[in-house]
Amino acid sequence: VLAYLDDQRLFRQLAYCNGKWVNGDADTPVMNPATGEILGYTASLSAAQVNQTIDDAQAAFHLWRAESVETRAERLMQWHDLVMDNQHDLAHLMVLEQGKTLREAEGEIAYGASFIRWFAEEAKRVYGDTMPSHIPNAHLATLREPIGVAALITPWNFPSAMITRKAAAALAIGCSVIVKPAEETPFSALALAELAERAGIPAGVFNVIMGDAPMVSTQLCQSDKVKAMSFTGSTRVGRLLLEQSAHTVKKCAMELGGNAPFIVLPDMDIQQAARAAIDAKFQTSGQDCLAANKILVPRDKYQAFVDAFAALMDELEVGNGLLPSTDIGPLISSRAVDKAQALVDDAIAKGATVIGGKLNPNLGENFFAPTLVTKVTPDMLVYQEETFCPVAVVIAYDDLDQAIAMGNDTEYGLAAYVYGNDIRDIWRCLRGLEVGMVSVNSVKMTGHPIPFGGVKQSGLGREGSRYGIDEFSEIKYYCLGGL
Numbered sequence: 001v002l003a004y005l006d007d008q009r010l011f012r013q014l015a016y017c018n019g020k021w022v023n024g025d026a027d028t029p030v031m032n033p034a035t036g037e038i039l040g041y042t043a044s045l046s047a048a049q050v051n052q053t054i055d056d057a058q059a060a061f062h063l064w065r066a067e068s069v070e071t072r073a074e075r076l077m078q079w080h081d082l083v084m085d086n087q088h089d090l091a092h093l094m095v096l097e098q099g100k101t102l103r104e105a106e107g108e109i110a111y112g113a114s115f116i117r118w119f120a121e122e123a124k125r126v127y128g129d130t131m132p133s134h135i136p137n138a139h140l141a142t143l144r145e146p147i148g149v150a151a152l153i154t155p156w157n158f159p160s161a162m163i164t165r166k167a168a169a170a171l172a173i174g175c176s177v178i179v180k181p182a183e184e185t186p187f188s189a190l191a192l193a194e195l196a197e198r199a200g201i202p203a204g205v206f207n208v209i210m211g212d213a214p215m216v217s218t219q220l221c222q223s224d225k226v227k228a229m230s231f232t233g234s235t236r237v238g239r240l241l242l243e244q245s246a247h248t249v250k251k252c253a254m255e256l257g258g259n260a261p262f263i264v265l266p267d268m269d270i271q272q273a274a275r276a277a278i279d280a281k282f283q284t285s286g287q288d289c290l291a292a293n294k295i296l297v298p299r300d301k302y303q304a305f306v307d308a309f310a311a312l313m314d315e316l317e318v319g320n321g322l323l324p325s326t327d328i329g330p331l332i333s334s335r336a337v338d339k340a341q342a343l344v345d346d347a348i349a350k351g352a353t354v355i356g357g358k359l360n361p362n363l364g365e366n367f368f369a370p371t372l373v374t375k376v377t378p379d380m381l382v383y384q385e386e387t388f389c390p391v392a393v394v395i396a397y398d399d400l401d402q403a404i405a406m407g408n409d410t411e412y413g414l415a416a417y418v419y420g421n422d423i424r425d426i427w428r429c430l431r432g433l434e435v436g437m438v439s440v441n442s443v444k445m446t447g448h449p450i451p452f453g454g455v456k457q458s459g460l461g462r463e464g465s466r467y468g469i470d471e472f473s474e475i476k477y478y479c480l481g482g483l
């Protein structure tokens with residue numbers, strides 16, 4: 001790892017609790033998914049250490065919330081600048097532990113940093129309301145207050161930005177946070193802690209803990225001192241955390257799975273649609289909750305689309321994310337490869353046709369060739385599930401209502417893509433799709449100004465935008481009577 005870094009102190013293997021780097025009970029190895037090599041170890045904390053961190057974060061919260069918003073914003077801006085100054089090192093650390101391409105990793109660091117700047121600015125403009133009084137001789141108004149200690153549990157597909165998108169909102173409004181990164185990608189989180197410390201974010205305000213995930217989560221959920229639970233990950237784990245958080249009635253923000261439809265409208269240019277669908281499908285090797293999961297194409301253009309998509313897919317280079325020629329890195333684990341293969345096998349067994357992309361046989365066991373599945377029917381797992389791998393699914397539709405119905409035929413409701421020109425068709429999709437985000441004629445949809453989040457079982461709450469602060473704050477109403 002150290003050979004790739006300009007600043008070797010960004011490679012941290014200990015947990016960061018209350019401003020100290022601490023050892024745990026045991027060490028957990030972290031693998032490079034591209035090579036299978038062990039990159040390093042992280043400290044696995046005990047339940048007592050987790051609880052101590054919660055107590056310290058609670059104490060730090062009272063000091064941090066009492067700072068002026070200007071001071072908090074300055075600390076955050078410094079953190080932002082340090083993240084961008086170290087973009088090269090942070091991106092390399094991410095490629096090593098996550099596998100994505102260096103280009104994608106650099107993009108994620110900039111994307112993640114943009115939330116820090118956004119919320120540093122946004123926190124200065126969090127206003128209350130005054131209401132005309134229905135009570136004689138009274139003044140009615142609201143304040144917005146930080147909720148308290150926030151637990152942030154984050155996934156391995158975006159190891160840096162899923163932390164900053166939550167933490168920046170929480171810190172800006174005056175909360176302290178305890179981050180529990182995914183065990184696959186702790187080093188990106190720990191490097192953020194190192195930079196937060198250098199930015200002068202006080203001890204106990206930004207903590208990064210690791211350990212057995214169910215144990216750590218149980219401690220966080222059961223603690224009455226933890227007031228908010230913000231999670232990004234699978235719907236399965238999200239449900240578990242909601243259940244566990246019920247006991248202490250925490251405010252929960254959940255960014256869960258997606259099953260994004262990509263609707264090609266009848267008047268869309270097929271080459272352009274295929275190019276966009278490739279981009280919307282294969283980013284982060286398809287391990288993205290925004291990935292285009294079901295590509296829906298008018299029946300009379302179906303074959304032309306499949307041919308165009310297959311030709312573009314064939315150009316994609318699969319390999320180690322550190323090589324500039326690589327378009328698609330490895331999957332996170334061999335378990336993810338087995339799951340991808342099981343989806344394809346299920347589709348073939350049920351009558352699908354599969355077109356495989358290129359894969360150099362010398363690559364390690366975590367690589368999976370980009371794959372196109374056609375002749376898909378609703379009984380196949382690739383139709384029903386979030387694939388979370390580089391397997392593209394193209395389905396023909398006869399009329400737009402059917403396309404929208406197929407797009408909605410899932411428990412998820414995160415995002416959708418619509419490609420075409422006719423404004424009436426676009427509007428029908430916009431209104432008909434049961435999702436939190438619709439992107440028309442653009443693969444890129446996310447960023448600091450927009451409310452990111454889903455409906456149905458894709459989650460609760462929104463991240464980024466002016467709404468992102470809601471998850472970490474409470475409205476306090478007051479009535480000044482007898483005036």
Ligand code: ADP
Pocket residue numbers: 153154155156180181182183213214217218232233234235237238240
């Ligand atoms: P994936 O299946 O894509 O790895 P998960 O939802 O399992 O996604 O993981 C996201 C986060 O949830 C990670 O930080 C992981 O450690 C955590 N996690 C996984 N299993 C559990 C669990 N049983 N209880 C609490 N947290 C968990």
